Structures are given as structure tokens and as C-alpha cells.
Amino acid sequence: MPFLNISARYLESDLYKILPMEKHRFALQSLLSPAQVITEDIRSFGHDRMPRYISASNPMMVVLPQSTEEVQSILQYCTKHQLPLVPSGGRTGLSGGAVAAKGEIVLSLSKMNRIVDIDPVNQSVTCEAGVIQENLDQALEPYGATLPYTLGSKGSCQIGGNVSTNVGGLKYSEYGPLRNYVLGLEVVLGNGTVLDLNHKVHKNNAGVDLKQLFIGAEGILGIITQITLKYVNNDPHFHLFMLGTHSMDQAVESVLTLKRRRFTLKAVEFLSRNCLESVVGNIPSMKDPFLTPHNFYLLFQINARQHEEISVFDVCNDLLEQNLAQDCVFAQSTMERRLLWDLRENISESLNQRGAVHRNDLALPLSQLSDFVKALDTLIQKEYSPFQVYRYGHLGDGNIHLNILAPSNYAQERFEKRCDVLDERLFQLVHEFGGAISAEHGIGLLRKPYVSLTKSPEELSLLQQLKTIFDPHGILNPGKVI
Numbered sequence: 001m002p003f004l005n006i007s008a009r010y011l012e013s014d015l016y017k018i019l020p021m022e023k024h025r026f027a028l029q030s031l032l033s034p035a036q037v038i039t040e041d042i043r044s045f046g047h048d049r050m051p052r053y054i055s056a057s058n059p060m061m062v063v064l065p066q067s068t069e070e071v072q073s074i075l076q077y078c079t080k081h082q083l084p085l086v087p088s089g090g091r092t093g094l095s096g097g098a099v100a101a102k103g104e105i106v107l108s109l110s111k112m113n114r115i116v117d118i119d120p121v122n123q124s125v126t127c128e129a130g131v132i133q134e135n136l137d138q139a140l141e142p143y144g145a146t147l148p149y150t151l152g153s154k155g156s157c158q159i160g161g162n163v164s165t166n167v168g169g170l171k172y173s174e175y176g177p178l179r180n181y182v183l184g185l186e187v188v189l190g191n192g193t194v195l196d197l198n199h200k201v202h203k204n205n206a207g208v209d210l211k212q213l214f215i216g217a218e219g220i221l222g223i224i225t226q227i228t229l230k231y232v233n234n235d236p237h238f239h240l241f242m243l244g245t246h247s248m249d250q251a252v253e254s255v256l257t258l259k260r261r262r263f264t265l266k267a268v269e270f271l272s273r274n275c276l277e278s279v280v281g282n283i284p285s286m287k288d289p290f291l292t293p294h295n296f297y298l299l300f301q302i303n304a305r306q307h308e309e310i311s312v313f314d315v316c317n318d319l320l321e322q323n324l325a326q327d328c329v330f331a332q333s334t335m336e337r338r339l340l341w342d343l344r345e346n347i348s349e350s351l352n353q354r355g356a357v358h359r360n361d362l363a364l365p366l367s368q369l370s371d372f373v374k375a376l377d378t379l380i381q382k383e384y385s386p387f388q389v390y391r392y393g394h395l396g397d398g399n400i401h402l403n404i405l406a407p408s409n410y411a412q413e414r415f416e417k418r419c420d421v422l423d424e425r426l427f428q429l430v431h432e433f434g435g436a437i438s439a440e441h442g443i444g445l446l447r448k449p450y451v452s453l454t455k456s457p458e459e460l461s462l463l464q465q466l467k468t469i470f471d472p473h474g475i476l477n478p479g480k481v482i
């Protein structure tokens, strides 16, 4: 649509009153620039990677600020006119957090993508929220450094989205949650107040650390505009190997054995046989590294430098001799390392190619994992027919991704309704075992109906009060999380 100049006469006319969307568009275009406010071809801005929200996408318009000041102006305008607003990163989320289904304005951070400062002495990097994770990691490479996390979505997800979801990912076993590495945040609150929280100081114990509230807040408390992260040294010295096992019991015991031998586990991933088959069957160039099939596979990345007295090869031999694993392949070249990691990282994509996937993201205390999996197996056998269930995840952290696919002739709406019923039983089971209904993907819209299984009424009430303080008019990501 061509840009129209806003004239005082036009704003006073009846046309202006009849078309509030146009009114807001013109006003926001005057605050930013015409090209930074778009209303056409914007459906992709209204949903994330959960298939169920694609058809619901219905944003009113998309605003693309280029600076913190512009974010501030947008928020002041939206507060004044009580316009709901959805913060939007790379929209790779898996919980419906970035969904705009009710005519909201989408605030996309994608044009705020500058790397502001890399400080090799402080070992920190400061960037705007819209920087893509992979781009930031590449910028750190010349410093022999890397980010303390990586995700299968690294080519599209943004640092602001990563912080807003407090991501876990494939390095969690070694480094823990992203929260541990956020030194400073710049945040714009619902009423346009800008908070600059901590800059890049490593150690600061001056009372309550407010920035923690925005990490994992899924955009309901403020818009994150700038982030300073502590980075880590890139360590190219590691062993990568995959074990084939009969059962989850064996898989968990193998992890414990390596931990008891005091190896630093940089990553411990697992996948079920049907996940491996899905990758090999749907992604050209992928192949099964084993000669015979196994029920489960465990991928270990282990620090190569620490043990002089016992080699990781000896430990693997022990695992095979104790029958905790039935097979083992070691990666011996960069190509083989890439193949083993690709088997794990391509699961999500290979399942997408086969239809609409319903995804769960559970976490259990490691000590409960084996018993939980037995109870889960019973639930699946009793309730999940005719669906196919695919399991993979970050075993070192007790994190299981349970992915459900329907037969191709199963209607999408029926599938979603059935999954909602199944989720209720599944989350009840997780609750009974003291687990979490979302290990790393967050609550968003998808898990909001079940949030009381993971937070007490007192906790939810306090969260609601916090939301009112930071976002008094409730314009930020309304309807998500609480």
C-alpha cells in the first residue's frame, strides 16, 4: 500500500475515525518511517514454529524499530491507545509465545541487529536483541570464543528471543541455562521506561538483580533491546561418540557411569530408534552409523584433555562389558563429527517433513527419569494410538522432547484436540514425578492451561502483580504465560 502523508485535516476527518488501523499505521509511520510499518504480507509474523498457530495468525501490522528510542516511542504510543503488542524475534519458538492471533501489533526486533561491542579482556559481547544466534557465534570465532549455548534453530533465532525464553540447548550439560551468562540487559517497559540493567560487570551483588525477571519472561514484562553476554572459550579438544542401548535404564546408567568417573560431559543427547530412522529416511546424505539397529542412541561429547589415567575408550569398553551399551561408534574426523551431530540436530526438521508435529518438552529429576519413562510407556501404549511417538532430548539434563505425529489421514483439528487431552494426562504424570512441563521452550499459549501444575496460586498471583507493575496497561504479549 502506498504511503500517505498524515495531515491534520485527514486526522480530523471521519475516514480517520472509521479506520483505526489506518490511523495507527499513519501515526506509527510518522514516529518511525513508512518502510518500518507494514500491513501487507505479514501473516508469517503472527506465528511461531508450532503448526497449530499458523492458520490462526492475524496481526494488525508489523513495526520494525531500528533503535531503543524507536521501541520506546512505539510503546508509549501503544500504551496511550491501549494497543496490544507482541514482541517478535526469529519466531522459532515452540510454545506459541510470539503468536499474534487477535489483531495485535507485532514488534519485530529484526532490524536491531548490530553487534555493539566484543570485549576480549572482559570476555563479553554486547549486541542488539535482533542479532541472529549463528551470526553472533561466527563473530566470536576470531577471538577463539563461542556462545555458551547452541540450538537447532541457530540460523534464525535471535539473541533477544533466546534470553526471553532462557534457552537450554545442546551445551546445557556443560554450561547450564543462558541466564547464567547474561551480564547486562537493556529493557523497555510497557509504558516506555528504559531500564539499563548492569552493563557488563561480572560481579555485582548490590541487592535484588532485576534483570533476572526479564530472562525467560517471554515478552510479558518488557521488550529486551540490548544484551551483554559472557562468552566462553572455544574448546576444539573433545571426544564425540554414540552408544546404542536397549533401554532408557541403560542410557541413564551410562550417563551416571561417566559422571562418576569425573569426565566433563559437554553434551549428552539421546534419540529413539524411530527418530534416527526419520532423519536417515527424510534427509538426503544422512546415514545410520551402526550396522545393527538399537532401541536408543546416546550421543556424548566429552572433554578430551582432563583424564590422563583413564581414557574414554576404556570407559566405553567398560560400558559394553557391563552390558550398559551394546554398540559404540567414535567420530574420528570432522566429517564424522558433523554426521553424528546432524543425526541429532536434524530430528526436528525430519519430523516436520512428515506432517504437523505436536511437541512436548518435559524435564524430570535424573533420579526419577527411569521410573517416569516406564510410567510414560504405559501411558503411551494405553492412550496414544493411532499416533506415532518420537522421543529425543538432552538426557544429561533430564530433558525429554516427546513428539507426536498423526497418521496422514487424521484431520488436523481432531489431532490438536486429542493432543490437548493427552497433554493433560501427560503433565499430570510429570507433576506426580516432580518434573517440569517445560524444560526449555517456555509456556507461551501452548502450556498456559497447565501452568498451575508448575506454579502455585501464590506464585501466579505475585507474577500477575509484577506484570501490572512493569506493564500497567497490559499491552505486552497479552494472553501469554499467565
Ligand SMILES: Cc1cc2nc3c(=O)[nH]c(=O)nc-3n(C[C@H](O)[C@H](O)[C@H](O)COP(=O)(O)OP(=O)(O)OC[C@H]3O[C@@H](n4cnc5c(N)ncnc54)[C@H](O)[C@@H]3O)c2cc1C
Pocket (backbone or CB within 6 Å): 048, 049, 086, 087, 088, 089, 090, 091, 092, 093, 094, 096, 097, 098, 109, 129, 150, 151, 152, 153, 156, 157, 158, 159, 160, 161, 162, 163, 164, 165, 166, 167, 168, 169, 170, 218, 219, 220, 222, 223, 224, 225, 348, 349, 440, 441, 444, 477, 480
Ligand atoms: C529446530 C529447532 C530447534 C530448537 N532447539 C531448541 C533447543 O535446543 N533449546 C531451546 O531452548 N529451544 C529450542 N528451540 C526453540 C526456539 O528456537 C527458542 O525458544 C528460541 O530461543 C526462540 O528465539 P526466537 O528469536 O525465535 O524467539 P521467538 O520465537 O520470536 O519468541 C519467543 C518468545 O520471546 C518473546 N520475545 C522475542 N524477542 C523478544 C525481545 N527482544 N524482548 C522481549 N520478548 C521477546 C516472544 O514474544 C515470545 O514470547 C528450537 C526451535 C527449533 C525450530
